[in-house]
Structure formats: C-alpha cells, structure tokens
Amino acid sequence: MLSGFAPWIVYWVLVGNVPFAIAVLVALAIAVVAFAIRRVTGRPGATLETGAVATFAVLTGLTFALSQSALEQWIQPLSDAGIFLVALVSVLTGKPFVHEFAAADQPADVVKTELFARVVRLLTWVWVAAFATMAGSSAIPPIVDRNATILDTKTPLSFVFYWVIPFSVLGLAALAARFLPDRMLAGIDDVARATSFVAYDEATIDELYYLAQEHANREVGPGKEAYSVKVGGMGVPLTGDESRKSWPSTYKVRDRRA
Numbered sequence: 001m002l003s004g005f006a007p008w009i010v011y012w013v014l015v016g017n018v019p020f021a022i023a024v025l026v027a028l029a030i031a032v033v034a035f036a037i038r039r040v041t042g043r044p045g046a047t048l049e050t051g052a053v054a055t056f057a058v059l060t061g062l063t064f065a066l067s068q069s070a071l072e073q074w075i076q077p078l079s080d081a082g083i084f085l086v087a088l089v090s091v092l093t094g095k096p097f098v099h100e101f102a103a104a105d106q107p108a109d110v111v112k113t114e115l116f117a118r119v120v121r122l123l124t125w126v127w128v129a130a131f132a133t134m135a136g137s138s139a140i141p142p143i144v145d146r147n148a149t150i151l152d153t154k155t156p157l158s159f160v161f162y163w164v165i166p167f168s169v170l171g172l173a174a175l176a177a178r179f180l181p182d183r184m185l186a187g188i189d190d191v192a193r194a195t196s197f198v199a200y201d202e203a204t205i206d207e208l209y210y211l212a213q214e215h216a217n218r219e220v221g222p223g224k225e226a227y228s229v230k231v232g233g234m235g236v237p238l239t240g241d242e243s244r245k246s247w248p249s250t251y252k253v254r255d256r257r258a
Contacts, residue, residue, distance in 0.1 A: 051086030
C-alpha cells in the first residue's frame with residue numbers, strides 16, 4: 001500500500017518545505033511513474049495510481065492559476081479532499097482500493113472468502129473516514145481565519161488543524177490497517193472456502209470428490225492442505241462443451257501434516 005500512497009506522502013513532505021509548484025510537479029511525476037509501472041507489469045487494479053494522477057494534475061493546474069496566498073490557505077485541504085474522493089469512489093464503484101493490496105498478502109483461497117471481503121470493506125471505510133477527517137480538519141483554518149496559512153507554525157488554529165490532527169489520524173489509520181486484518185482473519189482456517197472445478201458429465205461421485213480434493217489442494221497456500229471437501233449437488237454444463245460440467249465445492253484449510 002505504501003507504493004500506492006507514495007505520491008501523496010512525497011507531496012505532504014514537500015508542500016511545507018519547498019515552493020508549491022515543485023511539490024505538486026514532483027508528486028505528479030511520481031504518480032505517473034507509479035501508474036506506468038502498474039500498466040507495464042500488468043498488475044490488476046490501479047485505483048490509487050489513477051486517482052493520484054488525476055488529483056495532482058488538477059493541483060498542478062490550480063498551483064499555476066491561483067495566487068500564493070490562496071494556495072497557502074487551500075492547497076492542503078484540496079490534496080486531502082483528492083485522496084478522500086479517490087477512496088470514496090473506489091467504494092461506491094464496488095472496487096475498494098484496499099482489496100488489491102490486502103489480496104497480495106493472502107492465498108487465493110482466503111481472498112475468495114466472505115470473511116476476507118468483510119475485512120476489506122472495514123479497512124476501506126477506515127481509510128475513507130480517515131481521509132474525510134483529514135480533509136475536514138485542514139479546511140477549518142481557511143474557513144475560520146482568512147489569514148490562515150499552512151506555513152504558520154505559531155498559531156494553533158493553523159498548525160493543529162492543517163497538520164497535527166490530519167496526520168495523527170493518518171497514523172492511526174495506518175496502525176489499524178496493519179493490525180486489524182491479523183485479528184479478524186485469526187480464525188480463517190475454520191471458514192469454508194467456496195470454489196468450483198470441472199469434471200466430465202459421466203464422472204462418478206468418487207471421481208468428483210477426488211477431483212474436488214485435487215483442485216482444493218492446488219488452491220491452498222504452501223504448507224497447507226485442504227480437508228472437509230464437499231461437492232455441490234448440481235453441476236453446470238460448460239458453454240460449448242456439454243460433456244463437461246462445472247461443479248461447486250467447498251473445503252477448509254489446515255497446516256499440512258508431516
């Protein structure tokens with residue numbers, strides 16, 4: 001997930017220490033490179049990368065269009081609003097950005113479970129809430145005080161709401177993203193995985209269970225084995241090949257026995 005957040009992290013480090021134009025251009029360049037790497041390597045999903053390119057392209061245009069005083073007031077809330085919208089849109093479109101990162105650390109059989117889906121939904125909403133809080137907090141200074149600026153280190157209204165609250169919330173969200181999955185997936189081995197396998201129409205019940213067992217063993221991760229394999233009662237003929245059927249099955253996972 002760090003690679004997905006890289007443009008924003010670099011931007012947040014630079015924006016208070018270098019000219020705004022340099023901060024947004026460097027962040028945009030990193031976002032474009034990250035997006036290109038994702039496309040070249042053929043890795044699925046690119047929610048954060050695409051959102052980062054769009055966000056920093058807009059911020060680049062605004063940086064050259066707005067005055068210095070306007071930027072000092074609003075460039076931080078705008079960047080926070082950008083990542084909030086990216087996260088929210090990923091949820092509303094049914095493609096939560098957390099899924100692609102969480103799935104990379106889990107075996108394919110775990111990713112298919114409803115428990116994993118619940119973990120992804122929870123973590124995505126944790127991040128959405130964090131980004132919403134960051135955007136809301138950083139928008140308070142310019143709304144309350146027309147002289148507020150992100151460069152002000154003496155006025156509590158500015159440095160607390162521009163910096164302290166947003167990045168404290170970001171840190172808490174990062175901690176939650178690190179520890180919540182381990183706690184929620186602690187009993188994942190006792191959860192039945194749903195899958196399907198292909199067999200010829202005339203296969204006997206013993207052959208179906210053998211094929212289901214072999215298919216399940218191929219899906220589980222290293223050092224694991226499938227057990228409690230069950231085959232559904234009705235296979236679905238394959239399109240264009242009615243001599244074979246797709247059979248639903250479920251299984252559980254345990255450590256491989258010596």
